Amino acid sequence: MIEQLRxxxxxxxxxxxxxxxxxxxxxxAVVGYFVVIRKVGFAAHALAHVGFTGATGAALFGMSPLNxxxxxxxxxxxMMGIFGNRLHRSEIAIxxxxxxxxxxxxxxxxxxxxxxxxxxxxxxxxxxxxxxxQIIQIAWLSAGSLGVLCIFTxxxxxxxxxxxLAEARGVSLSMLSIVxxxxxxxxxxxxxxxxxxxxxxxxxxxxxxxxxxxxxxxxSGTFASVVIALAAVWSGILLAxxxxxxxxxxxxxxxxxxxxxxxxxxxxVLRTER
Amino acid sequence: MTAALSITNAGVRLGxxxxxxxxxxxxxxxxFIGIFGPNGAGKSTLIRCILGLTPxxxxxxxxxxxxxxxxxxMIGYMPQSRANLEGTALSARSMxxxxxxxDGWGVPWPRRALREEVDRxxxxxxxxxxxxxxxxxxxxxxxxxxxxxxxxxxxPQLLLLDEPLASLDPRNQMRLIERVTEIKKTxxxxxxxxxxxxxxLIGVMDRVLYIAxxxxxxxxxxxxxxxxxxxxxxxxxxxxxxxEGNIFIIAAEGGVIESARHD
Numbered sequence: 001m002i003e004q005l006r007x008x009x010x011x012x013x014x015x016x017x018x019x020x021x022x023x024x025x026x027x028x029a030v031v032g033y034f035v036v037i038r039k040v041g042f043a044a045h046a047l048a049h050v051g052f053t054g055a056t057g058a059a060l061f062g063m064s065p066l067n068x069x070x071x072x073x074x075x076x077x078x079m080m081g082i083f084g085n086r087l088h089r090s091e092i093a094i095x096x097x098x099x100x101x102x103x104x105x106x107x108x109x110x111x112x113x114x115x116x117x118x119x120x121x122x123x124x125x126x127x128x129x130x131x132x133x134q135i136i137q138i139a140w141l142s143a144g145s146l147g148v149l150c151i152f153t154x155x156x157x158x159x160x161x162x163x164x165l166a167e168a169r170g171v172s173l174s175m176l177s178i179v180x181x182x183x184x185x186x187x188x189x190x191x192x193x194x195x196x197x198x199x200x201x202x203x204x205x206x207x208x209x210x211x212x213x214x215x216x217x218x219x220s221g222t223f224a225s226v227v228i229a230l231a232a233v234w235s236g237i238l239l240a241x242x243x244x245x246x247x248x249x250x251x252x253x254x255x256x257x258x259x260x261x262x263x264x265x266x267x268x269v270l271r272t273e274r
Numbered sequence: 275m276t277a278a279l280s281i282t283n284a285g286v287r288l289g290x291x292x293x294x295x296x297x298x299x300x301x302x303x304x305x306f307i308g309i310f311g312p313n314g315a316g317k318s319t320l321i322r323c324i325l326g327l328t329p330x331x332x333x334x335x336x337x338x339x340x341x342x343x344x345x346x347x348m349i350g351y352m353p354q355s356r357a358n359l360e361g362t363a364l365s366a367r368s369m370x371x372x373x374x375x376x377d378g379w380g381v382p383w384p385r386r387a388l389r390e391e392v393d394r395x396x397x398x399x400x401x402x403x404x405x406x407x408x409x410x411x412x413x414x415x416x417x418x419x420x421x422x423x424x425x426x427x428x429x430p431q432l433l434l435l436d437e438p439l440a441s442l443d444p445r446n447q448m449r450l451i452e453r454v455t456e457i458k459k460t461x462x463x464x465x466x467x468x469x470x471x472x473x474x475l476i477g478v479m480d481r482v483l484y485i486a487x488x489x490x491x492x493x494x495x496x497x498x499x500x501x502x503x504x505x506x507x508x509x510x511x512x513x514x515x516x517x518e519g520n521i522f523i524i525a526a527e528g529g530v531i532e533s534a535r536h537d
Contacts, residue, residue, distance in 0.1 A: 037362060150381050158376020161369050162424060164353030166376060168325045170345025209361070216365035216408060218372065218382065266363075 008241040017127040017247070020135050021233040024190040025203065027142040029229035030149065031187040032208030033222045034180065038160045041205050042094075043080055043181065047188045048200040049098045050076040055122045055197065056108035065122055066134060069197075070141075070189045077185030081178030125196030125248045127237065138190055145186045152179055157218060194233065195248045206255035207232065210262050228258065276339040278303040278432055278464035279324065283333030286319055293319050296333070297490040299483055301466070303338075303431070306458055307492075308475045309468040311485035317468040318354055320485065321434050324466075325351060337432060350430030350463070352421045354437045359410050366412065366420045367405040370396060373424045391427060398460065399423035400453050415446030419453060426457065433457070435467045439474060447474050454478075472499060472521050499523070 008014050035044055051069040058068020109119050121129065130138075149156075159166040159176050167173050184204075191203040211225035236251035243250075279301040286294040293316045301307055309317050322328040323335055326343040335342040337349060357369065371392050375382035396405045399422040404412060409420065418438055425433060435454065439447045455478055458465055469475060472482070472495070482498045484491050486507040491498045498504075499521055504512040511526035 037359065037364065039358075151379055153381045154375045154378050157372040157382060161359075161364075161372045162353070162357055162421075164355050165351055165373060165424060168327060168344070168349070168351045168353070169377060171376065212362040212364065214363055216363050216406065217368050218364070219384075221362075221364070 004242065005238065008238060013128045014237065014241060016130050016132065016135060017237050018234060020130045020138050021127055021194050021237055021247075022230055023135075023138050023142045024187070024194045025207075025229035025233040026226055027145055027187045028191045028203045029207045029211075029225040030146065030222055031184055032204040032206075032229075033212060033218075033225050034149075034156060034160060035184065035204055036208045036212045037157075038180070040184070041201070044184060044188055044204045045201050046080070046094060046098055047073045047076055047181075047185050048192055048197045050101045051189055051192060052105040052122065052197050053101045053108065055192075056105045056112075056119070059112045059118070060108055064134075065118065066137065066189065066193060069122075069192065070186070073185040073189050074182060077181040078178060081181035082174070084174060084177045121196070122192075123196050123198050124246065125192070125194055125199065127194045127247050128240075130193065134193070138193065141186055141190060145183045148179065149183055152176065156180060195251055199248050199252055202252045202255050203229065203233075206252075206259065210255070210259055213262055213266055228255075232258070275303065277301060277336075278305065278338060279466070280336045281320075281324075281333070282335075284320075284323065284330050284335055285332035286316065286323060286328060287331050288319065288328070292488055294323075294485070294490075295488045297485070299490060299492045301464060301481075303464050304458075304462055305481060306455070306465045306479045307467065307481050307483050308472065308479035309466060309483045309485065310470070310472055311490075313470075315485045316488070317485055318436055320490075321351075321436050321466070321468065324432075324434060325349060347428055348431045350425035350428070350433045352418075352425040352433070352435045352438055354440065356417060356421070357409065359408075362410060363408040364410075365406050366401055366409050366416075366423075367392065367396065369409050369420055370401075370405075370423050370427070374427050395423040395426040398426055398457060413446075415442055415449060418442065418446075418450055422450075422453065422457075426461075429461070430463060432464045433466065435465065437468050437470070439469050439471075444474075451475065451478055472523070476519070476521070 035041055051073040054068040054072025055065040058065050155171050156176055159171055159173055163173055188200050188204060191200045195203050207229035208225040210228055211221045215221040215224050232251050232254045236247045236254055239250045240247035277300045281297055281299045284294060284297040297320065309320070311317050319328055323330055324337065324342055326346065337346060371388065374388050374392050396402050399419045401419050401423050404416055409417065412420070422438070425435070438450055442450065451474055454465060454467065457463065467475065467479065476495065481493060482495050484498050484504065484507060487509055489507055491503055491507055499514055501512055501514045504514060504523065513524045513526060515522040515524060
């Protein structure tokens with residue numbers, strides 16, 4: 001087995017996949033923890049959908065799908081941050097915007113002949129296809145996002161746990177919401193490089209949701225989230241090498257299995273369900 | 275002596291509607307004031323004005339001689355909205371710590387001074403028995419006391435408690451009130467306590483602030499909760515009926531405005 005592992009790691013594309021996957025996983029795990037306690041999972045999902053238009057439209061303008069998706073989801077993230085609370089009350093508006101985004105995305109796919117093969121890569125991920133140039137870009141983006149997140153952590157945690165009190169203590173909820181949505185847009189874009197737009201939810205919500213279910217502190221929760229995300233991404237990529245099945249399948253399955261185990265554990269062993 | 279809270283001719287409009295007009299009240303340090311009034315009368319609005327979150331259109335409010343404004347360190351606040359962390363195991367202690375560390379920039383390192391402050395309020399609010407259990411599994415009364423602990427951070431001189439009794443059963447209401455009285459005794463803080471029902475707070479509060487029809491009356495229970503005073507405030511005939519120490523407030527045109535036994 002060790003022999004086989006060494007064999008996989010001798011390939012450049014496997015090493016690239018592991019590095020890019022780890023970067024996206026760490027950022028997604030930390031940001032995901034806040035997504036879980038702020039209950040904005042839907043926003044993560046929405047940003048990925050909106051990003052589809054960017055990713056497919058990018059080819060028309062000679063951009064890489066990563067850049068195209070980044071630009072569109074950053075814009076969408078900033079908008080969501082600005083409108084903030086009002087979005088919760090407009091399900092229909094969000095649904096309409098999301099579907100038109102996917103619709104325009106399919107138009108872009110058709111307009112750009114020969115690009116159709118890329119569609120499944122965008123939708124379901126193509127981690128084995130990342131270039132070194134992309135890895136460097138992913139590294140900068142994750143480092144930058146984590147850096148900004150670190151600056152805002154205390155206020156963000158306060159505002160997530162007790163927003164009204166935070167506002168009374170002079171914390172600007174709207175500013176925090178915009179900053180957070182921008183960081184979320186970046187992490188959704190990076191996570192989609194690993195598992196694809198349709199499966200982004202797993203990598204952002206999965207590890208953080210499982211960790212938040214088990215750990216009672218902020219630090220332990222975030223740390224566990226990162227460990228779970230890295231374990232899922234690494235084993236997913238290596239299992240994909242061994243089986244020739246897509247890494248997205250393995251990563252989502254591993255996280256799903258873990259989620260089920262934790263749910264059972266919480267319900268029947270810890271009895272933390274009222 | 276500077277008043278803990280001084281409200282002079284305060285008027286508030288929200289979305290074109292006049293919520294409060296010409297509210298006057300002066301609260302002395304160490305007083306326990308019960309704030310009552312029907313739904314939508316402006317109890318929470320008044321609290322938000324004291325916090326500097328809702329601007330006045332007229333008059334002024336000062337807290338210990340300082341004009342009301344945001345981020346006033348002298349005020350502790352327990353909002354009406356309840357934290358909702360279903361599906362997470364974040365403990366009560368973590369929730370209090372998040373608030374304690376929430377004022378600054380950077381990452382919340384568990385510093386010693388901060389931990390001690392968290393321990394202090396957890397004990398003061400009576401949360402110590404379940405501080406390390408997940409917040410999501412706590413009962414309504416236990417959650418309220420976590421909110422109380424958060425409000426006590428930073429040793430505030432004025433505590434604004436917005437509907438802390440809402441959705442608690444009578445036993446838990448009594449326990450929370452006992453806890454608040456104890457806090458008043460040990461910290462000497464001035465307390466503003468909004469509630470729907472006068473009865474649980476009889477014998478505990480020093481004075482009553484009753485808000486109705488955009489105006490307010492402040493005074494002792496026997497001065498404010500009378501048929502005459504409330505009729506003036508509501509501008510319709512009101513009967514105050516006392517039965518075995520309980521107070522019922524009834525509009526003459528029918529309908530119980532307040533009673534001891536809400537559902």
